[in-house]
Amino acid sequence: MNEHAHQHNSDNPIVTSAQATLHCLVGCVIGEVAGLLIGVSLGIGIWNTILLATFLGYVSGFTLGLVPVMRRQKKSFLDALKLIWIGEAISIGVMEIFMNTADYMVGGMQSGSVFTPIFWYGIAVAIPAGFLAAWPVNWWLLSRDMKKCH
Numbered sequence: 001m002n003e004h005a006h007q008h009n010s011d012n013p014i015v016t017s018a019q020a021t022l023h024c025l026v027g028c029v030i031g032e033v034a035g036l037l038i039g040v041s042l043g044i045g046i047w048n049t050i051l052l053a054t055f056l057g058y059v060s061g062f063t064l065g066l067v068p069v070m071r072r073q074k075k076s077f078l079d080a081l082k083l084i085w086i087g088e089a090i091s092i093g094v095m096e097i098f099m100n101t102a103d104y105m106v107g108g109m110q111s112g113s114v115f116t117p118i119f120w121y122g123i124a125v126a127i128p129a130g131f132l133a134a135w136p137v138n139w140w141l142l143s144r145d146m147k148k149c150h
Helices: 011-044 046-072 077-106 118-142
Strands: none
Touching: 011 046, 011 077, 011 118, 046 077, 077 118
């Protein structure tokens, strides 16, 4: 299998794109939740919390994308980044927009405390919103070889 081939077990593009989206979602959620926990706990305001959560979502999302490519394909950091950057940047961006919007609409990031149920309801709504928004985007990116499975 060459480095551009998809490494998932399924030849079904719907399943492959769902798997790629789930992988991306894990990275986004790690950073997103960390950012929300920090932002709400410190009371830094909604926009600063969104910026922090988005930044950390990108950091953790790219990390989870880069490390497997570097290990499995024996790529340097820059070579791995060249392979995945466009697909990851778009996928994470879509996820972050929808996750932050969903969380904001539910009121999670405005809760004032991570110890309130609404904070966790916001996250519980944000995660599937991010997945559902990014899944067709990842299908499109994979179908055009703009995203690599890792």
